[in-house]
Amino acid sequence: MIHKKTTFTSKSKTALASLLLAGTILTGGMSTAATAQDKVVVAVSPLGADSNLYWTTTGAFIFPSMQTLVGNSAETGKYDNSQLAESWEHNEDFTSWTFKLHPNAVFSDDWGPVTSADVVHSFEIHTGDDAKLSGISALKETTLTAIDDHTVRFDLPTPDPDFLFSHAGRGSLVIYSKAQFDAEGMEGYEAAPAGSGPFKYEGRDVGQSMTFSSIKDHWSGASPEFDEIEFRWVSEPSTRLAMLAAGEAHAVTLPRDLRDDAAEAGETVLSSSAGAMQSTMLFTGKFMKPEAEETRDATSYAWADARVREAVNRALDRDGILEVLYGEGVEALPVYTMDPRFPGYSQELADRFDEDYGYDPEKAMALLKEAGYPEAFDNAAIPLVVTSLAGNPEFAQMAELVQAYLDVVGIETEMREQDWATGNTAIRGFTADFVTPMRNAPVRPAALGVQIFFTEHASPHLDLGDPEINALGGELLTETDPEKRDAILNEMFTSIYESYAHIPMAAVPATVVVSSDLVEGWTFPGSTSSGLSHFELIDLK
Structure with a gap:
C-alpha cells in the first residue's frame, strides 16, 4: 500500500x-x-450526532457501509467512479447533470439492486425539513428525475460546474434502500440501514x-x-x-x-494523500468597502489599511508557527481556498509567497510607520479571537502565537475568548470586529470556497466588501467556459493575495496514527x- x-x-x-x-x-x-x-x-x-439517519447529522462521518454517487481517488483525491455512479455528464451550461449507476451495485441483506428509485428516495429524505447536513442547500432547489432504472438527472436552478463536490467526499447525498424503507419504514433505518458499500x-x-x-x-x-x-x-x-x-x-x-x-x-503517523484542510486568520467586516457600512464604520478598523494588513503578514514567522501548530512537513498556504486540484491555481503566487509574505519584522515596522499606526486609527488594537472548534484544537494556540509576533513589531492586540457559534453568527451578520481563525474542510472547490469566504455571492458568506472581487465573483456565477472560469478565479486569487486581504496559514493533510x-x-x-x-x-x- x-x-x-x-x-x-x-x-x-x-x-x-x-x-x-x-x-x-x-x-x-x-x-x-x-x-x-x-x-x-x-x-x-465522539460524533456530534450519533444517528443512523445521515441527513439528520452534520455529515461528519459517512458509514463505511454507505455510499455516495461519486468517489474520490485514494491516491489523488480527484473524483472517480469508485462509488455508485459508473459515469456522469453535464450539459453545456452545467445546469443539468446525468449520472449512470453501476449496473451490478446491490444493497446488503438481500435488499436488491441499487436503482434510480433508491437515488430519488434518498434525495427526498435528504432534502426534507429535518435535514441538518452542511451544504444541503445546494440540493434543495434541484429537481431530480429518474430517466430509467439506472440513470438519474439533476436539473439545477443555476449553473454549477462543481456539482460533483456534493456527491463525493463531502457527502450531501448518501444512498439508502427504498425497498427497505417500503418494508420497514424509518424504524428499519434506525435499527440497521442497508448500504451498498x-x-x-x-x-x-x-x-x-x-x-x-x-x-x-x-x-x-x-x-x-x-x-x-x-x-x-x-x-x-x-x-x-x-x-x-x-x-x-x-x-x-x-x-x-x-x-x-x-x-x-x-x-506510525500516516497522512492523507491530498490536503484535507486549509487554515487561515480572517479579517472581518466589509473592511475593503469604500464607503462605511450602514451599522458600523468598517474603515475605522486598523486592518482597513492595506499597509497594516501587509505588516501583520510580514510580522509572522509562518515556518515556526506551522511547526508548532501542525508539526513538520506542513506547508504555508499562499491564498486561502486556492488549491492545486481545482481551477484558478496560480503557481506564480506560490513561487512569490516568500518574497511577498515572508517573515520580515523590520519591513512590518516600516509599513506601520508609513501608515501612521497607531495614532491614525480610531480602532488601533486588533482583537484576536481565541476559540475552539471540533477537529481544530490548534485554533486557540494559533491566535496566541500571532499575538506574540504582532507584539514584537508594535501592533496592539486584544485577546477575545468566544465560542465558535457566537463568532460565526457575528461574522455572517457583518457585526464582527475581530480577526479569527477559520478552516476550509474538506477543501471545497476553489470557485465555491472563494465565494463563501471573500464575496457577497454565496450563502452563508463573509464578504470583504471589495468591489473588484465581488464583480469577478458575479461573473463566476454565470460563466461556464472552463478556461474563462480558470482565468476569473486566478484573477480573484491574485487580487486577494496582492491586497493582503487575509492572513493565510496552511494546507494541512488529515492524519491518523496506526x-x-x-x-x-x-x-x-x-x-x-x-x-x-x-x-x-x-x-x-
Missing part, C-alpha cells in the same frame, strides 16, 4: 504535559499482545461504538483483509493513545503533541469531513 509516513523527533516546543503523559502511558505499553487481526479497531473523537452495518452501542462486518465478494471488487471494523468514540486523546500503546486499537486520531509522542514510541505492530499502511485522500475514508484499504501486517 502507498502511504505517507512521518517520523518525528523530540522538540523543545513539545508541551511539558505531553511529555509527562507520554512517560506515564507509553512505558512498557508496546509489548502488549496485538489485537486479533480479524477485527480492526479505530478510535476517534464494502461493509455491512452490524450495530452500535450508543455513544460508545459502531461495528461493521466486511462483505466478501463485494460487487465493486473491494476486498478488505479483515472480517470486522469497529469504531470506538473516545473523548480523551490520552485514552486513545493508551489504547494504541496497549494494542487495543489499530488506528487512532490524535492532536499533534500526542502524535509526536506516539511516533517517538515507534508508532500501530506499527499491526498496520502496514492505509491510503486515504482526506476528502471527507472527518478526513478518514477508504477503510477497506487498511493494510494489515
Whole structure:
C-alpha cells in the first residue's frame, strides 16, 4: 500500500504535559499482545450526532457501509467512479447533470439492486425539513428525475460546474434502500440501514461504538483483509493513545503533541494523500468597502489599511508557527481556498509567497510607520479571537502565537475568548470586529470556497466588501467556459493575495496514527469531513 509516513523527533516546543503523559502511558505499553487481526479497531473523537439517519447529522462521518454517487481517488483525491455512479455528464451550461449507476451495485441483506428509485428516495429524505447536513442547500432547489432504472438527472436552478463536490467526499447525498424503507419504514433505518458499500452495518452501542462486518465478494471488487471494523468514540486523546500503546486499537486520531509522542514510541503517523484542510486568520467586516457600512464604520478598523494588513503578514514567522501548530512537513498556504486540484491555481503566487509574505519584522515596522499606526486609527488594537472548534484544537494556540509576533513589531492586540457559534453568527451578520481563525474542510472547490469566504455571492458568506472581487465573483456565477472560469478565479486569487486581504496559514493533510505492530499502511485522500475514508484499504501486517 502507498502511504505517507512521518517520523518525528523530540522538540523543545513539545508541551511539558505531553511529555509527562507520554512517560506515564507509553512505558512498557508496546509489548502488549496485538489485537486479533480479524477485527480492526479505530478510535476517534465522539460524533456530534450519533444517528443512523445521515441527513439528520452534520455529515461528519459517512458509514463505511454507505455510499455516495461519486468517489474520490485514494491516491489523488480527484473524483472517480469508485462509488455508485459508473459515469456522469453535464450539459453545456452545467445546469443539468446525468449520472449512470453501476449496473451490478446491490444493497446488503438481500435488499436488491441499487436503482434510480433508491437515488430519488434518498434525495427526498435528504432534502426534507429535518435535514441538518452542511451544504444541503445546494440540493434543495434541484429537481431530480429518474430517466430509467439506472440513470438519474439533476436539473439545477443555476449553473454549477462543481456539482460533483456534493456527491463525493463531502457527502450531501448518501444512498439508502427504498425497498427497505417500503418494508420497514424509518424504524428499519434506525435499527440497521442497508448500504451498498464494502461493509455491512452490524450495530452500535450508543455513544460508545459502531461495528461493521466486511462483505466478501463485494460487487465493486473491494476486498478488505479483515472480517470486522469497529469504531470506538473516545473523548480523551490520552485514552486513545493508551489504547494504541496497549494494542487495543489499530488506528487512532490524535492532536499533534500526542502524535509526536506516539511516533517517538515507534508508532506510525500516516497522512492523507491530498490536503484535507486549509487554515487561515480572517479579517472581518466589509473592511475593503469604500464607503462605511450602514451599522458600523468598517474603515475605522486598523486592518482597513492595506499597509497594516501587509505588516501583520510580514510580522509572522509562518515556518515556526506551522511547526508548532501542525508539526513538520506542513506547508504555508499562499491564498486561502486556492488549491492545486481545482481551477484558478496560480503557481506564480506560490513561487512569490516568500518574497511577498515572508517573515520580515523590520519591513512590518516600516509599513506601520508609513501608515501612521497607531495614532491614525480610531480602532488601533486588533482583537484576536481565541476559540475552539471540533477537529481544530490548534485554533486557540494559533491566535496566541500571532499575538506574540504582532507584539514584537508594535501592533496592539486584544485577546477575545468566544465560542465558535457566537463568532460565526457575528461574522455572517457583518457585526464582527475581530480577526479569527477559520478552516476550509474538506477543501471545497476553489470557485465555491472563494465565494463563501471573500464575496457577497454565496450563502452563508463573509464578504470583504471589495468591489473588484465581488464583480469577478458575479461573473463566476454565470460563466461556464472552463478556461474563462480558470482565468476569473486566478484573477480573484491574485487580487486577494496582492491586497493582503487575509492572513493565510496552511494546507494541512488529515492524519491518523496506526500501530506499527499491526498496520502496514492505509491510503486515504482526506476528502471527507472527518478526513478518514477508504477503510477497506487498511493494510494489515
